[in-house]
Amino acid sequence: xxxxxxxxxxxxxxxxxxxxxxxxxxxxxxxxxxxxxxxxxxxxxxxxxxxxxxxxxxxxxxxxxxxxxxxxxxxxxxxxxxxxxxxxxxxxxxxxxxxxx
Amino acid sequence: xxxxxxxxxxxxxxxxxxxxxxxxxxxxxxxxxxxxxxxxxxxxxxxxxxxxxxxxxxxxxxxxxxxxxxxxxxxxxxxxxxxxxxxxxxxxxxxxxxxxxxxxxxxxxxxxxxxxxxxxxxxxxxxxxxxxxxxxxxxxxxxxxxxxxxxxxxxxxxxxxxxxxxxxxxxxxxxxxxxxxxxxxxxxxxxxxxxxxxxxxxxxxxxxxxxxxxxxxxxxxxxxxxxxxxxxxxxxxxxxxxxxxxxxxxxxxxxxxxxxxxxxxxxxxxxxxxxxxxxxxxxxxxxxxxxxxxxxxxxxxxxxxxxxxxxxxxxxxxxxxxxxxxxxxxxxxxxxxxxxxxxxxxxxxxxxxxxxx
Numbered sequence: 532x533x534x535x536x537x538x539x540x541x542x543x544x545x546x547x548x549x550x551x552x553x554x555x556x557x558x559x560x561x562x563x564x565x566x567x568x569x570x571x572x573x574x575x576x577x578x579x580x581x582x583x584x585x586x587x588x589x590x591x592x593x594x595x596x597x598x599x600x601x602x603x604x605x606x607x608x609x610x611x612x613x614x615x616x617x618x619x620x621x622x623x624x625x626x627x628x629x630x631x632x
Numbered sequence: 633x634x635x636x637x638x639x640x641x642x643x644x645x646x647x648x649x650x651x652x653x654x655x656x657x658x659x660x661x662x663x664x665x666x667x668x669x670x671x672x673x674x675x676x677x678x679x680x681x682x683x684x685x686x687x688x689x690x691x692x693x694x695x696x697x698x699x700x701x702x703x704x705x706x707x708x709x710x711x712x713x714x715x716x717x718x719x720x721x722x723x724x725x726x727x728x729x730x731x732x733x734x735x736x737x738x739x740x741x742x743x744x745x746x747x748x749x750x751x752x753x754x755x756x757x758x759x760x761x762x763x764x765x766x767x768x769x770x771x772x773x774x775x776x777x778x779x780x781x782x783x784x785x786x787x788x789x790x791x792x793x794x795x796x797x798x799x800x801x802x803x804x805x806x807x808x809x810x811x812x813x814x815x816x817x818x819x820x821x822x823x824x825x826x827x828x829x830x831x832x833x834x835x836x837x838x839x840x841x842x843x844x845x846x847x848x849x850x851x852x853x854x855x856x857x858x859x860x861x862x863x864x865x866x867x868x869x870x871x872x873x874x875x876x877x878x879x880x881x882x883x884x885x886x887x888x889x890x891x892x893x894x895x896x897x898x899x900x901x902x903x904x905x906x907x908x909x910x911x912x913x914x915x916x917x918x919x920x921x922x923x924x925x926x927x928x929x930x931x932x933x934x935x936x937x938x939x940x941x942x943x944x945x946x947x948x949x950x951x952x953x954x955x956x957x958x959x960x961x962x963x964x965x966x967x968x969x970x971x972x973x974x975x976x977x978x979x980x981x982x983x984x985x986x987x988x989x
Contacts, residue, residue, distance in 0.1 A: 548939065574937055581933045585926050589947065592922035593915070596947040596954075601930050604940025 548606050548623040555579030557615035566621065582610030582617040637663040637684035637757045642674040642700065643716075644692040652687070659750055661757055671695030678708055684757055690717040690724055698724075701731045712756045716742060773827060774853070774884050778910065781805045781849050782893075786837035793830035800824065801841050807852065808843040817844035818852065825856050825881065850888035856881060883909055883987065890983045891972060893952065896965040897987070898923050903961065911967065919954075923965050927958045944977060955980045 551565035559580045566575055582599070589596045600609045607622045641652045649667040656665045663684070668674035672695060674686070686704060690697035697715060704711055714735040715728045728736045734756055742749045773791070777800065780787060784805030791798040791812075798812035798820065810820040845852070887895060887910055894910030898920040908916030923945075930942050945956035953968045955976055964987070966980045 549937070577933060577936055581929050584929060588922050588925055592918040594919060594922065594947075594949070594954075596949045598946075598948050599926075600946045602943040602945070603930075603934055604943060606937070606939035 549575065549578065549621040550623050552618060552620045553579055554613060554618045555583055555616050557583075559583055562616070578608065578619055578621070579617060582608070582619045586610060586612050586617055637661060638681065639663045639665045639685045639687065639753075639757075640674060640677060640683045641665065641667045641687045642669075642671065642692075642697070643667075643689040644669050645689070648689075655746075655750075656687075656753070659754055659757075661754060663757060671697075671700040674700060675703060675707075678704065678711070683708075683711060685712045685714065685753065687714045687716050687753075690715060690719050690728070698727060698731065701728065701733060705732050714753065714756065773824065773830075773832075774881065775910070776832060777802070777807070777849065778884070781807065786839065788835040788838055788841075789832050790835050791824065791827065791830050791832050793827050796827075796830075798824055798827075799835075801838060803837060803839055803841075803843075807845050807847075807849050809841055809845055818847070821845065821852060822856050850885070853881065853885040853888050856885075880909070886983060886986055890979055891968075892979070892983060893967040893969060895967075895983070895987065896920055896923070898963040898965060900961055919965055923956050923963050926956065927963055944980075946976075948973070957981070957984055959984075 547567070547570060549566045549570050551567070553564035553566055553575050554562045555576070556562050559576070561572065561576050561579055564575055585599050586596065589599070596612075598609060598611050600607060603624070605624050607624055609620045609622075610617050639656055641649055641656070643649050643652070646669055649669060653665045653667055656663065666677060666681075666683075668677055671692060674688075677683070678686070688697045688700055697717065701713060701715070704713060713733045714737065715724075715733050716737050716739055717724065718739045720738060720740075725736050735752055737749055737752075776789065780789070780802050782805070786803045786805075789800040789802065791800065796813060799810065800807065800821070801809040807821065810817060810824060812820045812823055815823055847855075883895070892910070894908065894916075896911065896916045896919050897907040899906070901924060906913075906917060906920045908920075911919075926945060927942065930945070934940065934942060942958050944958075945954075947954040947956070948970065950970060953970050953973050953976060955964075955966045955968065957964045957966070957980060964980075964984045966983060968976050968980075972979075
């Protein structure tokens with residue numbers, strides 16, 4: 532039966548990209564998320580904290596912004612300031628997605 | 633009855649304060665002279681009474697003169713400010729002028745040329761200015777003209793370069809006339825573009841001045857860049873300075889043609905200087921620091937979430953729309969007006985593609 536293993540080699544699991552939204556408070560604590568429950572919490576926190584950091588640093592640089600969008604090759608993140616914290620919207624990009632913001 | 637102006641002298645040296653009070657009260661306009669020996673005291677006095685002029689030392693304990701000037705500039709924009717300091721370092725002179733002071737004098741200079749110093753003070757006390765911002769750092773002529781045009785102001789710029797004097801008339805953000813040593817109109821303006829250094833002052837607008845320039849500023853910049861290219865012969869040994877100047881004019885014309893407000897080029901840290909066009913350098917530096925940090929954070933996140941390389945960032949508020957494009961060895965930050973978001977990414981890519989060519 533070992534030949535089946537040779538035919539059907541196991542492959543690394545494809546990383547799921549987040550889709551949905553999440554909110555973090557001013558301390559970086561994850562408050563709500565509509566992302567799939569299978570998406571790791573640590574990564575959701577990492578996204579939320581990065582968004583918080585970008586918005587705060589923009590304030591420090593004397594350029595307060597209402598919205599920041601980061602376009603990765605396969606994911607778009609849009610962050611907005613929300614009562615001291617941040618709300619982040621996540622959109623996986625497919626070949627048919629528009630790259631214009 | 634003529635109003636007596638009030639002068640506030642700030643210095644931690646009480647003997648100097650006594651001397652200043654005695655000398656300044658003898659000015660022809662007989663101002664009322666008050667003194668303060670600390671920044672806090674001076675700010676409290678400025679809050680309570682209307683002063684015309686602040687004469688401020690720099691080196692003081694607790695709150696130094698530069699901090700006081702930064703606060704004063706924000707809270708009392710109408711107040712005229714003079715720095716009178718014993719610090720001879722040119723860096724302090726630059727920093728003081730960057731904070732918008734009207735005059736910077738060394739105490740040693742003042743003692744040698746006291747008559748001239750007092751005449752300057754009298755002039756400041758008597759001059760009525762329009763409301764507005766002061767404190768423009770060293771800027772290229774094009775930056776200054778573009779700033780006036782973008783803010784739709786009306787003014788006459790008087791330019792001086794050694795013995796040469798020129799004037800540029802701007803009315804409601806449009807260039808209407810120019811004049812310099814025998815030339816007027818567009819030819820004068822083109823000649824002025826060749827000035828790489830000089831000083832300028834704003835004079836009151838002259839709306840009745842006959843208009844000789846009808847082309848928009850963008851078109852004039854484009855033409856000037858083209859003329860410069862045509863005039864340059866392949867065999868001429870153009871100096872590095874001349875080439876850099878031509879490149880700046882060409883980039884400005886690119887910027888104007890694309891319709892972008894400014895471009896900031898941010899090299900990898902430690903690998904070159906930040907380049908900014910269409911924006912004050914101080915603001916550009918702050919944007920650049922933010923952009924560098926933002927790109928680093930995003931790259932780290934991308935590694936974690938496996939989102940792929942960064943294509944670009946956007947950041948927007950009511951005043952502007954920013955596009956940040958990280959490239960191999962530098963990041964470009966392009967500013968657009970908030971109404972210009974449609975197709976901004978494509979326009980930015982085109983602009984950046986030509987930028988360093």
